[in-house]
Amino acid sequence: MSTMIGKSVLDAENERREKALRDDYASLGERLSRRGIDIEAIKRKVAAYGVAVPSWGVGTGGTRFARFPGKGEPRNIFDKLEDCAIIQQLTRATPNVSLHIPWDKVSDISELRQKGAALGLGFDAMNSNTFSDAPGQAHSYKFGSLSHSDAATRAQAVEHNLECIDIGRQLGSKALTVWVGDGSNFPGQSNFTKSFERYLEAMKAVYAALPEDWRVFTEHKMFEPAFYSTVVQDWGTNYLIAQELGPKAFCLVDLGHHAPNVNIEMIVARLIQFKKLGGFHFNDSKYGDDDLDTGSIDPYRLFLVFNELVDAETRGAEGFDPAHMLDQSHNVTDPIESLMTSAMEVCRAYAQALIVDRAALDGFQQENDALMATETLKAAFRTDVEPILAMARLEGGGAIAPVATYRASGYRAKVAGERPAVAGGGGGIV
Numbered sequence: 001m002s003t004m005i006g007k008s009v010l011d012a013e014n015e016r017r018e019k020a021l022r023d024d025y026a027s028l029g030e031r032l033s034r035r036g037i038d039i040e041a042i043k044r045k046v047a048a049y050g051v052a053v054p055s056w057g058v059g060t061g062g063t064r065f066a067r068f069p070g071k072g073e074p075r076n077i078f079d080k081l082e083d084c085a086i087i088q089q090l091t092r093a094t095p096n097v098s099l100h101i102p103w104d105k106v107s108d109i110s111e112l113r114q115k116g117a118a119l120g121l122g123f124d125a126m127n128s129n130t131f132s133d134a135p136g137q138a139h140s141y142k143f144g145s146l147s148h149s150d151a152a153t154r155a156q157a158v159e160h161n162l163e164c165i166d167i168g169r170q171l172g173s174k175a176l177t178v179w180v181g182d183g184s185n186f187p188g189q190s191n192f193t194k195s196f197e198r199y200l201e202a203m204k205a206v207y208a209a210l211p212e213d214w215r216v217f218t219e220h221k222m223f224e225p226a227f228y229s230t231v232v233q234d235w236g237t238n239y240l241i242a243q244e245l246g247p248k249a250f251c252l253v254d255l256g257h258h259a260p261n262v263n264i265e266m267i268v269a270r271l272i273q274f275k276k277l278g279g280f281h282f283n284d285s286k287y288g289d290d291d292l293d294t295g296s297i298d299p300y301r302l303f304l305v306f307n308e309l310v311d312a313e314t315r316g317a318e319g320f321d322p323a324h325m326l327d328q329s330h331n332v333t334d335p336i337e338s339l340m341t342s343a344m345e346v347c348r349a350y351a352q353a354l355i356v357d358r359a360a361l362d363g364f365q366q367e368n369d370a371l372m373a374t375e376t377l378k379a380a381f382r383t384d385v386e387p388i389l390a391m392a393r394l395e396g397g398g399a400i401a402p403v404a405t406y407r408a409s410g411y412r413a414k415v416a417g418e419r420p421a422v423a424g425g426g427g428g429i430v
């Protein structure tokens with residue numbers, strides 16, 4: 001593939017680091033073996049793990065104040081897929097791409113399917129967009145979409161979701177993610193009950209169109225774009241939706257869509273227990289829905305989320321099959337570098353959660369030994385698992401150091417020459 005990073009660059013970068021990696025891996029393997037952990041087993045699980053990349057993530061984001069475009073930004077979904085392929089080539093952790101309609105709409109879907117196959121990428125959940133108006137659409141979403149007071153607007157929003165399912169079916173996707181920006185900015189502006197009734201009725205029409213082997217994920221968000229109330233504002237409402245819709249409906253947890261300090265790992269545990277955890281949008285935040293890079297602010301929280309996931313995986317929790325995806329906005333970094341780093345942070349949290357001594361933890365919980373219980377988690381979190389991640393990448397054909405290898409390749413400068421800068425541009429985050 002001409003757009004991929006050349007084997008000679010990749011090999012040269014890996015050769016420089018391989019000896020040190022093998023030493024570090026052997027040393028970590030010894031330390032883990034003293035704790036009764038087989039490093040090879042952990043590495044195999046990490047190697048098999050994947051987190052999907054959102055197509056919109058490879059574009060530069062912005063705030064409502066401004067957007068500062070980067071060099072060589074992808075112009076369309078085909079460029080985006082090429083950037084996503086670089087992320088997968090170097091990290092071996094992002095085999096699937098999640099599309100967004102209408103941003104990624106093409107006239108010939110088979111061309112898109114072929115491009116994905118040629119780049120070795122699969123298609124993850126489809127994302128609908130009824131939070132902004134597409135050019136020429138009959139009814140505006142300014143005052144809502146699936147919960148809109150006007151029946152024709154709701155019908156248009158339902159129809160759009162059915163189109164997303166149809167496109168996804170042709171691409172091999174198996175899920176639809178629905179996030180709506182519906183809500184209100186003023187007390188009294190909308191009737192909480194009526195708007196939620198209308199939303200549920202519309203979502204039932206979407207649900208009815210799901211193919212047999214598909215799932216629908218609904219995503220809650222506390223605020224924004226509506227600043228007073230949001231129709232799907234929290235995990236409780238999200239759970240009610242999943243219950244109302246039926247067995248193919250699940251809740252999606254976006255880490256940034258909660259108030260600061262909310263115990264997200266506990267929400268995850270609840271949704272697992274009641275078989276309604278659909279998946280994740282990973283990112284990080286400091287104040288609100290900042291959409292910062294995953295693990296950049298609170299890697300311990302990310303670890304605690306994965307601790308719940310590995311706990312469920314270990315005990316074989318029924319119906320447990322969450323979809324993992326990144327969803328973040330890159331305003332000041334090269335999006336490819338941010339997405340690679342974030343994918344690796346997710347893998348790191350997974351590896352750290354895998355080495356938690358679960359039998360010991362269970363014992364301390366049983367004995368109410370709070371200090372030793374929390375130290376058991378800390379012992380895993382403090383372990384530098386980087387050699388496991390790097391070895392999994394190397395053996396999978398990726399890079400020991402993805403960001404350094406990417407920089408050495410000159411990929412960004414190359415595409416900057418091929419892709420003329422575009423002013424503004426679409427793309428955002430949900």
Ligand SMILES: [Mn+2]
Nearest residue numbers: 254281327430
């Ligand atoms: Mn999201």
